[in-house]
Structure formats: C-alpha cells, structure tokens
Amino acid sequence: MDVTTKRIYSPVAPDDGYRVLVDRLWPxxxxxxxxxxxxxxxxxxxxxxxxxxxxxxxxxxxxxxxRYDAELDHxxxxxxxxxxxxxxxxxxxxxAARDPRVNxxxxxLAYLEA
Numbered sequence: 001m002d003v004t005t006k007r008i009y010s011p012v013a014p015d016d017g018y019r020v021l022v023d024r025l026w027p028x029x030x031x032x033x034x035x036x037x038x039x040x041x042x043x044x045x046x047x048x049x050x051x052x053x054x055x056x057x058x059x060x061x062x063x064x065x066x067r068y069d070a071e072l073d074h075x076x077x078x079x080x081x082x083x084x085x086x087x088x089x090x091x092x093x094x095x096a097a098r099d100p101r102v103n104x105x106x107x108x109l110a111y112l113e114a
C-alpha cells in the first residue's frame with residue numbers, strides 16, 4: 001500500500017497518483033479544476049460533532065484519534081477507501097487543514113496502515 005497525505009493547496013504533482021479529497025467540506029478557494037481530484041470521499045471524514053469537539057487542538061489529538069478510529073470501524077466509506085488503496089499503485093489523501101501533522105488525514109493514514 002503506497003498512501004501519502006498532502007494539503008489540497010499544494011501544487012498537483014505527477015507522483016500524487018490517485019488523488020482523494022478526504023474532507024467533508026469543499027476547501028475554500030480551490031476550484032474543482034485546480035483540485036484535479038479522482039475522488040471526493042467526504043463521508044470518510046470525521047463526523048461534524050467530532051470535528052467540532054476536536055477543533056484541531058493538538059492537546060486533544062490522542063483522544064480525537066481514538067474516537068475517529070471508532071467511527072471509521074463502522075464507516076462504509078473507510079471500507080471503500082481501503083479498497084481504493086488496494087487497487088491503485090499510489091494514493092494521495094488530500095486535506096485542507098493548515099497543520100501537516102495535526103489533522104484528520106494523518107489519523108486516517110495511520111488507520112489504513114494498521
């Protein structure tokens with residue numbers, strides 16, 4: 001499985017492979033043409049309640065990851081994403097968060113690798 005993460009605001013690169021937006025909301029200031037997506041899998045993102053509770057607070061990251069993993073265990077979109085990662089040679093999970101280390105895409109990547 002060759003999966004990586006990248007901000008949606010970063011330039012598209014040939015080595016991105018299959019580009020999947022994993023945010024529930026469309027990123028501000030990005031046109032669909034600029035995004036150059038292969039798939040927008042909004043339902044794999046954290047629930048609105050969990051996202052609001054977390055608020056990208058680094059101090060809550062461990063608890064957020066545990067709660068998000070529990071959501072993913074029962075989420076058909078997570079199963080769909082796992083299939084995509086098995087079928088494609090390279091997948092890039094795209095997210096809009098500013099912090100490259102504290103975001104749900106990193107938790108999702110760890111979930112997929114587990």
